[in-house]
Amino acid sequence: MDEFRTSVLTQQTGFLLLGIFGVLWIALGIYWGRKAKDTEGFMLAGRNVGLALGAATAMATWVTSNTIMLAPKFALQMGIWGMLAYATASFGLFLFAPMASRIRRLLPKGYTSGDFIRLRYGRVAWGLFLLISFFYSMAWLVSMAMAGGILLNALSGMRYEYGMTVILFVCVLYTLFGGLYAVIGTDFIQSLIILAGVVLVGVVVITRVDLGEIHATLAAKQPGLIQVFMPVALLSFFNNMFFGFGEIFHNNVWWSRAFAMREGVPQKAFLLSGLFWFPIPIAAGFIGLCAAPLGINVPDADMVGPLVASKVLGTAGAVVVFIVVFCSLASSIDSLLAATSDLIAQDVYRKMLNPWAEEAQMRRMATRIIVGLGVVTWLICLPRISDLLSVLFFAGPLVGSAIWPVIAGIYWRRANPAGAVAAMVLGSTVGLIAYFQIGWYTASLVGATVSMVVVGLTTLLWPREFDWKKLNEAEAAS
């Protein structure tokens, strides 16, 4: 990144920190991996995850590198509204809490979100849903791996390719050894580090700035950031919220956690995770707003959070940011690797290619898929793409269109397959048109709206009774 003339940490320090935490996560992965005796243990941690681990894993997974980078970027681009817009992503966790409790009851032996769509709506909707889910998961993985490379480069001067490669390699390795046991265990430790780090940076920054001075500087130099009517920010508010709903409601990262938690735990765990997550983008966003008032030049908006934190806090702050970034990257990449590999192993390999696959074959396939996902992500990330938002938000209308097929499928007995398919096709199409015609900040909003109207109308006009017992595949088969 030529725009950055200096980095706060040396490359040696960067490699040392990567080495220490990389070895720690891999060692913990191997340790926890010993518990994974069978496929259910590897994929769903034995369906026995309790409240503390459940809440921590959901919170840590949702604190991605994107939170550390995009929340301050939202504030820098769109001001106070932008900061709040990013924080609305926690509402997805709040609403998924009651849904998770029902998911757990409807599919007591379920493995993936794909299982639900296949059993509830049939194969056409299932195929479409898998396409959306794979596209989104890859976009998320790629955006995080890229973010990791960029962040480590800016903080320590380490080459983008090196940082991105090490992060991916470490996450692939410990997910490979430990499956969901390792993912959830490391998430617990990572969530504690992230919370402590963000609180520390937030407290120090707030003690070093004068709120009155910040307001005065923003009013003079960046008046749009404190205006009540900031057009793009107002558009982003619900767009970001529905993007978050779509991400959480459809993606197997969250469904696999609902399946992995003990009966009665999911609702409380997701509520707690939302509560813990909510202040993080606010604190991170505030840091972004402070850039201009503190006289800090921002050459690249993606980097504003780490840049301000490390410049205000010096070398110690950069070390904290480096560790928080590594933890948030690892806690999300491992979850995505595990959940996406489950989706491919269960929904594609077992359900489409080899229905008679035995335990050992499934385990082998899951490990191959994790390695394959890591390699594909690495290849896509090598040519660095400049704007992180464009990568991730391109998936916005797609996941937005999946919100209502999922909600209606869970709660409405009369929602029908044709409506679900039409909602995903029309929602994605119209959302993508909005993406190109108006802007990325309307795509999920439009996709979700179209999806809601289509599902509502088709359920009203062509209701089709569904027997909830069909969702319990094991019971239906016996």
Place this chain on the structure above:
Amino acid sequence: MLIGCTVVSGQEQPGGGPEAVGPTGPPPAVRFDDREPVNTREGHATLSWTVADREDEDWRFEIQQSFDEGFDNAEIRNPGGDRAMFVSGLPDGTNLFRIRAVGAGGATGDWSEPLRVVVDYHGRWLVLTLFGVGCLVFVATVVTVLAGHRRHVSGKEAG
């Protein structure tokens, strides 16, 4: 690296530092990489620039922002030695930027040709309509999930 609470103001020395140390000799010409006006509906843009010669030396830069061609009452922005600057929260209309290099002892080069950043925010009708639609979808989503959850808990919607 500690910046602390320093607020950049128009009274500061060119280039961002009171001592303004840097390469000696006359500072070179600087030009923005964007030649055409930059159009944005989001009120932000990334400005980047190139130094005409002695590119590898540690020049500092000074940027002025104004609404008028004469750059009267210009806001000063100091990107230090960076070669790019992200500007946001820009007001509606045409924002003009010009840049110059700063060398040792505060010696300054010539101002560049101004770069126009044209901000054209979305209209109120579109924004308020989509915001209203967002409110409706949000309420519908929350009501559907909570009502469904109530039926689920009460056992009216068996699962």
